Amino acid sequence: xxxxxxxxxxxxxxxxxxxxxxxxxxxxxxxxxxxxxxxxxxxxxxxxxxxxxxxxxxxxxxxxxxxxxxxxxxxxxxxxxxxxxxxxxxxxxxxxxxxxxxxxxxxxxxxxxxxxxxxxxxxxxxxxxxxxxxxxxxxxxxxxxxxxxxxxxxxxxxxxxxxxxxxxxxxxxxxxxxxxxxxxxxxxxxxxxxxxxxxxxxxxxxxxxxxxxxxxxxxxxxxxxxxxxxxxxxxxxxxxxxxxxxxxxxxxxxxxxxxxxxxxxxxxxxxxxxxxxxxxxxxxxxxxxxxxxxxxxxxxxxxxxxxxxxxxxxxxxxxxxxxxxxxxxxxxxxxxxxxxxxxxxxxxxxxxxxxxxxxxxxxxxxxxxxxxxxxxxxxxxxxxxxxxxxxxxxxxxxxxxxxxxxxxxxxxxxxxxxxxxxxx
Numbered sequence: 001x002x003x004x005x006x007x008x009x010x011x012x013x014x015x016x017x018x019x020x021x022x023x024x025x026x027x028x029x030x031x032x033x034x035x036x037x038x039x040x041x042x043x044x045x046x047x048x049x050x051x052x053x054x055x056x057x058x059x060x061x062x063x064x065x066x067x068x069x070x071x072x073x074x075x076x077x078x079x080x081x082x083x084x085x086x087x088x089x090x091x092x093x094x095x096x097x098x099x100x101x102x103x104x105x106x107x108x109x110x111x112x113x114x115x116x117x118x119x120x121x122x123x124x125x126x127x128x129x130x131x132x133x134x135x136x137x138x139x140x141x142x143x144x145x146x147x148x149x150x151x152x153x154x155x156x157x158x159x160x161x162x163x164x165x166x167x168x169x170x171x172x173x174x175x176x177x178x179x180x181x182x183x184x185x186x187x188x189x190x191x192x193x194x195x196x197x198x199x200x201x202x203x204x205x206x207x208x209x210x211x212x213x214x215x216x217x218x219x220x221x222x223x224x225x226x227x228x229x230x231x232x233x234x235x236x237x238x239x240x241x242x243x244x245x246x247x248x249x250x251x252x253x254x255x256x257x258x259x260x261x262x263x264x265x266x267x268x269x270x271x272x273x274x275x276x277x278x279x280x281x282x283x284x285x286x287x288x289x290x291x292x293x294x295x296x297x298x299x300x301x302x303x304x305x306x307x308x309x310x311x312x313x314x315x316x317x318x319x320x321x322x323x324x325x326x327x328x329x330x331x332x333x334x335x336x337x338x339x340x341x342x343x344x345x346x347x348x349x350x351x352x353x354x355x356x357x358x359x360x361x362x363x364x365x366x367x368x369x370x371x372x373x374x375x376x377x378x379x380x381x382x383x384x385x386x387x388x389x390x391x392x393x394x395x396x397x398x399x400x401x402x403x404x405x406x407x408x409x410x411x412x413x414x415x416x417x418x419x420x421x422x423x424x
Contacts, residue, residue, distance in 0.1 A: 002043050002138055003063045004337075006097040007070050007089060008055030011111050014088035016051075022078045022085055024049040029125070032077055033132040041069045044136040046143065048104075048125040050118070052111055057101060059138040063093060098142060098333050102326045105150040106159070114159040114315045119150050141336060149329045156325065159318040167197035169304040169311070170278045171205060174246050177276055177297070181205040187244040188212045189237060189258070190251035191223040194280050198248050199227050211244060213237045215251070238262050242269045248278045249285035260289040263296055270295075280304065342398050345411050348420040350391055357387050 009019065024032060029047050036045045044059035056074070060066035071089070075082040092100045103109045107118045126143045129135040135143070154160050174181055184207050188195045191214035199210060210229035213236065214220030220231040232240050237258070241247065251257055258277070267275065277298040279286040284300055291298045361383050365376055398410060415421055 002059040002061055003093055004097045004138060004142065005058045005060055005063055005066060006055060006092045006100055007058070007067055008048075008053060009085060009088040009090065010053035010055075010109070013090060014085065018085050018088055019051065019054065021080045022054055022074055023051070024054065024078075026128075028077070029128055030132060032073075033129060033134045035077070036073070037132060037134045039069065039073075041066050044139045045134045046125055046129040046139055048122060050121050053104070053109075055104070057097070057139060057142075059136065067091060095330050095334060099326060099330050101142060101146050102149055102329055105146045106153045106322050106326065107150075108159075108319055108322055108326075112165065113312070113319055116154075116160055119147070123147060138337070138340075142333065145329060145333055149325060153322045153325050157318040157321045159315055159322050165197065166280050166301060166304050166308060167194050168201055169307045170198055170248055170280055170299075171201040173278060173299055173304065173307065174276065175205065178245070181207045181246075183208040184246060185209045185244045186211070186246045186248065187237070187240060188223075189247060189249040189285060190214060190281070191216075191219045192250055192252070194250040195248065196223060198250070198280075199223065199229075203227060211240055213240070238266050241266045241275070244275070245273075246276045246278065247286075248280065250280045251285050253281070253285055254283060256287045257285040258290065259287045260293065263287075263290050264293055267293055267296060278304075339399065341411065345414055345420065346395055346398055349394065349414065349418055350387075352418055352420060353387055353391060357383050 009022075011019070024047060029049060032047055033045065036042050036047070041062065042058050042060055046057045048055045048057065054074075056070055058066055058070065071082055071086065074080075074085075100109070105119055105122050107113060107115050110118055122143075126135065129139070171181070174184070174186075178184055181202065182205070186202055186207050186209075188199065188210065191212055195212070202210060210224070210227055212220040212224040212229055212231045213234055214223070214231070215234050217231065217233055223229070224231040241263070247258070249257060263275075272295050274295045274297065277286045277290060277296070279298060279300045282301055286298055286300070288298055288300065290296050361380065365371070365379065371379075394414070398414065
């Protein structure tokens with residue numbers, strides 16, 4: 001009976017420089033799977049590699065040998081000494097490997113609990129394994145179950161609700177202010193990673209024109225082009241502000257980029273239309289004194305952190321519910337997994353009893369040539385019914401009751417009682 005084993009490292013156990021060394025590209029994953037498939041020590045395998053984790057999920061006959069081989073394989077494939085990453089590796093076997101796989105898919109093991117990308121990445125890893133035929137009966141069942149449970153967790157808990165990144169919180173705040181962001185014009189001051197994430201959320205919320213102002217104009221143009229926005233020079237910010245509803249600022253400046261006197265002047269041409277500033281820079285980009293201007297509202301990173309912290313608490317509460325769903329799924333998978341060991345015994349038992357019945361039936365019918373065809377069929381049906389009735393309770397016991405106690409002992413006794421080992 002094969003063991004399920006998971007070997008890996010992640011953002012909790014290994015720093016980024018170690019993760020980078022052994023991360024697998026898409027092409028390397030394909031290549032590695034082919035090499036693993038050809039190795040008899042590893043029965044089934046799925047290789048999962050992202051910037052935050054590298055994990056090899058396996059179904060193996062000999063756990064220790066497979067883990068030793070897998071470690072060596074990663075070291076040789078990536079040309080990195082094993083000593084460089086071995087201390088960062090974790091290893092799970094059986095139910096714990098199943099539980100970990102479910103937790104990863106439900107994003108309970110992610111840097112940000114509840115983030116949705118991980119499930120898509122796992123599905124892609126599984127697709128590659130099915131293409132290369134490295135996933136078999138056990139891992140197919142486990143991963144189908146995993147994807148079903150991850151979807152159930154997202155539907156039945158609020159684990160994916162609410163903003164838990166500063167950029168996302170900024171957009172959520174904009175939504176609270178305006179009701180919705182559809183058609184709202186936004187200016188991004190700065191074109192770094194925070195701005196990029198904010199733009200993705202804005203597009204999802206069908207915001208209107210997105211204007212990007214960045215000190216390095218070419219970088220502003222690049223970000224604006226990617227999201228069909230427009231780029232302006234840093235010096236044009238004040239003249240363009242009259243046409244926007246929200247300003248999101250995230251530069252690396254050491255002093256205020258927007259000051260009270262500049263905005264006071266710009267507001268004159270806005271005819272009292274509200275203007276919202278969301279400052280996600282540290283140190284701050286936007287002079288908090290702007291709040292004193294009529295119809296101008298400034299929110300800084302501390303306001304957003306309050307939202308994020310509250311939402312992380314919400315997600316963590318939901319994670320407890322998710323954990324219960326996972327515990328149930330582990331028990332369910334274990335029941336299915338245990339039947340794999342039972343099935344061959346049941347098949348052998350039925351085969352033996354049916355063969356004896358067939359032998360005796362043929363012998364008896366051979367001496368009763370006067371019977372009509374209908375009579376012979378009736379006796380055959382009766383023999384089949386007898387076999388089914390005799391086997392019903394032993395089969396039921398092996399499938400259910402036998403699993404409650406010492407299942408291996410029940411299977412062993414059945415095989416001895418019916419001499420199934422010599423049933424060839």
